[in-house]
Amino acid sequence: MKKSVTVVPTGFSWVALPLTGARERFAGRSERSKFSLVLLGRHAATFSTVSAMKRHSPVGLVGHSNGGSAQQTAIRSARVSVASFRKYVITGSASGIGLATRHLLEAQGHHVIGADIHNAEVIADLGTPEGRADLVEQVERKSGGSIDAVLAVAGVDIPGPATAAINYYGAVATLQGLRPLLLKSSAPRAVAVSSITSVHPYDEQLLNMLLNGTEEQALERARDASYVYATSKRALSRWIRRNAINADWAASGIPLNALAPGLVKTELLARLFEDPDKKRAVSAGTPMPLGGPYEPSAAAEFLAWLASEKNGHMTGQTIFIDGGADAVIRGDSVW
Numbered sequence: 150m151k152k153s154v155t156v157v158p159t160g161f162s163w164v165a166l167p168l169t170g171a172r173e174r175f176a177g178r179s180e181r182s183k184f185s186l187v188l189l190g191r192h193a194a195t196f197s198t199v200s201a202m203k204r205h206s207p208v209g210l211v212g213h214s215n216g217g218s219a220q221q222t223a224i225r226s227a228r229v230s231v232a233s234f235r236k237y238v239i240t241g242s243a244s245g246i247g248l249a250t251r252h253l254l255e256a257q258g259h260h261v262i263g264a265d266i267h268n269a270e271v272i273a274d275l276g277t278p279e280g281r282a283d284l285v286e287q288v289e290r291k292s293g294g295s296i297d298a299v300l301a302v303a304g305v306d307i308p309g310p311a312t313a314a315i316n317y318y319g320a321v322a323t324l325q326g327l328r329p330l331l332l333k334s335s336a337p338r339a340v341a342v343s344s345i346t347s348v349h350p351y352d353e354q355l356l357n358m359l360l361n362g363t364e365e366q367a368l369e370r371a372r373d374a375s376y377v378y379a380t381s382k383r384a385l386s387r388w389i390r391r392n393a394i395n396a397d398w399a400a401s402g403i404p405l406n407a408l409a410p411g412l413v414k415t416e417l418l419a420r421l422f423e424d425p426d427k428k429r430a431v432s433a434g435t436p437m438p439l440g441g442p443y444e445p446s447a448a449a450e451f452l453a454w455l456a457s458e459k460n461g462h463m464t465g466q467t468i469f470i471d472g473g474a475d476a477v478i479r480g481d482s483v484w
């Protein structure tokens with residue numbers, strides 16, 4: 150749905166108004182009053198705070214302005230496309246790549262529902278079936294039943310089954326569980342965060358159990374298996390490749406892709422680098438001739454594109470933003 154609106158900067162916030170009819174009604178308001186008003190056609194809604202408007206507005210908050218009174222700045226009109234304001238769910242939103250993506254999308258005026266085990270609108274543990282069900286139930290409630298994109302970013306790299314439970318089952322449950330809410334969007338998108346380790350050595354038995362067995366079997370295997378993190382990410386990328394082209398996703402108009410970062414400067418990497426031996430092994434396993442480890446904001450840029458309306462035709466892919474690591478590791482073997 151594309152609709153032209155006039156953006157009127159007031160003393161407090163920018164308010165989206167339709168092109169006709171609303172300007173006069175707006176003109177009498179005080180510059181200091183902390184309200185936001187959205188008028189669409191004949192319908193008006195008043196919200197007491199900007200965040201309330203962002204949550205409920207079908208138009209979305211366009212920006213902030215401190216300058217001038219409503220009278221002085223009254224009609225500095227600009228045409229914007231309201232279709233660019235979207236509702237996103239990001240798991241792992243409290244830190245690292247998820248947090249950087251949240252900041253980027255919010256700066257663009259989008260509405261983000263963050264999910265994490267702390268510091269988020271939705272508190273849910275993606276390591277358990279109950280936590281995953283809870284995520285879906287809470288997002289359903291907090292989103293009003295529809296979202297435009299889901300970004301399954303949450304992940305850990307710790308020894309043992311929790312890594313398989315969160316990185317694979319948590320991500321898949323997020324994508325599958327929120328798919329019905331995506332169907333209500335005119336431009337739905339789904340994205341997960343895999344890893345360069347998805348092309349590293351892996352445990353064949355664990356991979357098979359993740360993709361074809363029960364969670365109980367897989368987590369049992371993950372207790373003793375090597376390469377649990379790499380295997381969980383390989384399974385996630387393979388799940389996306391298999392499922393993106395089926396009726397639930399492609400035929401439903403939902404591009405489904407993964408980002409595979411190289412080394413990104415986040416808490417997760419800092420924890421790995423605390424151990425000098427691990428730091429050496431991780432750095433050697435992910436050679437990044439283009440720029441080395443990078444800031445999470447660089448990953449966020451591409452995640453935001455994958456989850457935007459701009460990506461209409463790419464699906465089933467795992468895209469490496471890795472400073473060249475995949476090209477070094479796999480060389481000519483791909484083509």
Ligand SMILES: NC(=O)c1ccc[n+]([C@@H]2O[C@H](COP(=O)([O-])OP(=O)(O)OC[C@H]3O[C@@H](n4cnc5c(N)ncnc54)[C@H](O)[C@@H]3O)[C@@H](O)[C@H]2O)c1
Binds near residue numbers: 274276445
């Ligand atoms: N940092 C890297 O070098 C790197 C490289 C490749 C892939 N990745 C992947 O990127 C994603 C984001 O990682 P990051 O580097 O930003 O790490 P991070 O530790 O900064 O952030 C991860 C977030 O996930 C959340 N989380 C952990 N367990 C959870 C659970 N059970 N339920 C819900 N949320 C949970 C954490 O609380 C945290 O906010 C992960 O999937 C990770 O595997 C990271």
